[in-house]
Amino acid sequence: MTAHSARPRIAILTSHGQPSAPPPPEIHLAAVAAAVQDHLPDWEVRSATLSSKGFLEAAMREDGAVIYPFFMARGWFTGKVLPGRLKGWRYRMATPFGLDPALPALTVAAIRSALHARGWKVAESEVLLAAHGSARGPKAAEAAEAFASTLRAQMPELRLTTGFVEETPFVAEAARNCGAQSLCLPFFAQTGAHVREDIPAALAEARFEGDLLPVLGALPGVAKLMADAIERAAETELSSPPAA
CATH class of the missing domain: 3.40.50.1400 (Rossmann fold)
Known part of the structure; x- marks a missing residue:
């Protein structure tokens, strides 16, 4: 106490x-x-x-x-x-x-670990940050894009793109250009319907060949x-x- x-x-x-x-x-x-x-x-x-x-x-x-x-x-x-x-x-x-300033570093560590586990080199791989977006206003997309910019600065050798569930560019659109060595990282706190249903459906529509990672809220730490x-x-x- x-x-x-x-x-x-x-x-x-x-x-x-x-x-x-x-x-x-x-x-x-x-x-x-x-x-x-x-x-x-x-x-x-x-x-x-x-x-x-x-x-x-x-x-x-x-x-x-x-x-x-x-x-x-x-x-x-x-x-x-x-x-x-x-x-x-x-x-x-x-x-x-x-928006926690410590979250990007935690995410970078998780991305590096996921790539290492698959034997993929960072410079030959790609991450699709799949976020919610919103029709109500720009804040959700702005937060995801700011987070993506921070990740790019910390992993400049990695190709990183963004896609959204509720606004353009949609996840399926963004996923179509991803190669086989790609990870889809959901920019979500919890595994709700968007993560369980909408994102996998969008990846299937795009014939995404990579792997879907857990949400950021499930990261160690x-x-x-x-x-x-x-x-x-x-x-x-x-x-x-x-x-x-």
């Missing part, structure tokens, strides 16, 4: 979830929270998806929690939906998962990355008090 607190500090992991079937993503997010909890012994790490009615509100219970957005960008859900759901509470907001982000957020100012 930290000297300045008589009880554990609270962190709440939140993600979009799946409105048509809320329980599976809720269970998965709870498992992620348990892994983060291992790195934060003086905290209580809770979880709630936005798709499960009332779960986020029930998880809050008191002011002062750190909210961790398990999202890839500061888009509609993190910028509009989440603050709306938290109205009336005072909290601290951590950096969304996809992610739980520690999230714990570090929560601790950084704990040092920031609380959100403004609710209006009287």
Whole structure:
């Protein structure tokens, strides 16, 4: 227990979830929270998806929690939906998962490991970053393109392209030009319907010959990355008090 607190500090992991079937993503997010909890012994790490009615509100219970957005960008859900759901509470907001400055290095290590396991040379290989994109605004695509630029700077010998599920260039379009030594890396926090269904379907349509990797949220080291982000957020100012 930290000297300045008589009880554990609270962190709440939140993600979009799946409105048509809320329980599976809720269970998965709870498992992620348990892994983060291992790195934060003086905290209580809770979880709630936005798709499960009332779960986020029930998880809050008191002011002062750190909210961790398990999202890839500061888009509609993190910028509009989440603050709306938290109205009336005072909290601290951590950096969304996809914007964490430590994530690119973790990703580069995973790419190098995947290429090495297949006996592929970096300069002769390719990575397709498959992201969500959005018809609501540019933030999702901008986050993916910024992430891709960072990866290119760290692995200049690797050919890296981007494709999107919900906007152009679509994943199938981007995948058509990929060779046999290609990896498709989903720029997603969790394995939802887009990753399980839409991306494989797009790759099949493009006759993609490479391999599909796990989502970024499943990379080794992610739980520690999230714990570090929560601790950084704990040092920031609380959100403004609710209006009287």
